[in-house]
Amino acid sequence: MAGIQEAKRLETGRRVLEAAVTLMQEEGLQALQIRAIANKAGYSVGSVYKHYPDIDKLIIAVNSITLEGMMERLSNAVAKADTPLDRLKALARTYLHFAKDQSNLWRGLFEHHLAGNDEIPKEHKQQNVALLTLIGKELAELNPSLDSDSLATRSRTCFAAVHGMVTFSMEGRFVGLSGEMLEKELDFLVEQLVLPSQQ
Missing domain, CATH: 1.10.357.10 (Tetracycline Repressor, domain 2)
Structure with missing residues (x-):
């Protein structure tokens, strides 16, 4: 069970970072807002903050x-x-x-x-x-x-x-x-x- 949870945690972090990179690439630095990144990644704002405590x-x-x-x-x-x-x-x-x-x-x-x-x-x-x-x-x-x-x-x-x-x-x-x-x-x-x- 712990291994599955860790895999999920790593996948969430990967998708959050991937979404942030895509937003920066498409729209520039000003687009990097926590809510926009969460929406792009398909997660809640809280999930983003679990991996990155600040923008x-x-x-x-x-x-x-x-x-x-x-x-x-x-x-x-x-x-x-x-x-x-x-x-x-x-x-x-x-x-x-x-x-x-x-x-x-x-x-x-x-x-x-x-x-x-x-x-x-x-x-x-x-x-x-x-x-x-x-x-x-x-x-x-x-x-x-x-x-x-x-x-x-x-x-x-x-x-x-x-x-x-x-x-x-x-x-x-x-x-x-x-x-x-x-x-x-x-x-x-x-x-x-x-x-x-x-x-």
Whole structure:
């Protein structure tokens, strides 16, 4: 009997999270309300709260799934490129394509902010670090003289620069680019960020 109850509990949690991911994907972060998620999953509001005591924890769980999907695509892109520079360019382009393909999920990563003094869970922070590690691995090959602190800083700089270009373009800002021009300029940006440090 205990095994059946545990299976039911796990299934409920899975369906609640699946419903939240679908809502985020279809309608964006603003759609993630406990009642809407309960309706989507086919459960009561109380059932949702049994698994996620507040909406922030559920949003973090959704964002973790988004990061998993992003990391899978980024890792696949890296595996298909031959040189460190090509792999960094592939990471930038793949990040752009993910943002376009999963725009609401991607925006949810950056639009959600925890209230008060709440801290991001350690596991979620580790997912963010894994993304920077992908970048750092290639930077280290191109710039073997960088110490660990400098490498971590350069990795953050590269991500921030690419993210900025992607964000402006996704939002249609006046400096945003699109199409093939955006991809070419992402390549140019990556070259400017990593090649001068070889001198």
